Amino acid sequence: MARADKSAAIAELAEEFRSSSGAVLTEYRGLTVAQLRELRRNLGGNAKYTVVKNTLTRIAAREAGVTAFEDGLFTGPTAIAFIKGDPVETAKGLRDFAKANPHLVIKGGVLDGRPLSVEEITKLADLESREVLLAKLAGAMKASLANAAALFQAPLSQAARTIEALRQKAEEDPSVLKGGAGTPAPAAEGSAADTASEAAAEGGAEEPAESAQ
Template sequence: MNKNRQLKEAKVAEIREKLEKAQAVVLTDYQGLTVEEDTELRKKLREAGVEYKVYKNSLVALAAKDLGLDGMVEFLEGPVSIALGYEDVTVPARILSDFAKDHKKLELKAGVVQGEVYDANKVKQLASIPPKEVLIAKLLGSFKAPLSNLAYLLNAIKEKKESESAE
């Protein structure tokens, strides 16, 4: 086997491993971004724990087919970058969607969340979901509100009884 083929097979194995490990994958068309814009985007993604790569589409297609993600292959045309999120499924979509609002050259193409292929519209919907921490805070707040109201009510009853017995 020639060396070039070995390198390609190793790269496909690397891509397959990353796609398999990722909770969320977002594909974008980055053509037209300046170096400064691309650097800014990469920094934001890196700070959020998202890996951002550009691979040959043919190699990504081979890895995707190996994993049964055939629906992803149709979006691998032209210059495509891949954002891989390993923890919160909404983070890559949210960062890329927010960045695309200010930088019209960046276009969301598709995504994969836990093995399901999403088109650009579904990726944008995914981006609108608040971060995990915000959702947890809202849930805890909804638990706290009834308890606070109950405590307020019990305190009001206690104060009323105290004022009646004082009279």
């Protein structure tokens, strides 16, 4: 490969590293062209699967500031899945394809600048996808809102029924709003005074008797 072509290839790979949230290194020895095409189709828009040259890729990663890859990973026929979408879906796609096609070997990766071992990539594949998590979150929020609406609605409906009953009763008997209709009638004026006078009179009648003694 001419020097200019090498420089262009390194620049292109470096840009792929910069524009991706992560990358997974694989060895594809033994896979057919048709199988590689199937793998790219399975990954969809979540990752760009590219066959690369080890030496150029090592230089490109270094230029892009990716230092998580060990030199030992750049051996054998190498292809990289540059993560463009959901990293969980990318890991799932690679893992599932590798199960059906053992010639695909996952060697390691990097995500957000952090190195990923093969075991960590497998654990990542076991997680639920972003879409599933968002769907669950939306369902939980919807349920919470429905519960909140029910809590707010119940007291309001009870209050509305009470106000309506009071309104109907007030139409039949306006005194309801003034303390009438069922409100105990106040004591008659003078009754307390009369009672007090009677008590005083009784007390006064006893006093002369005491004096007479």
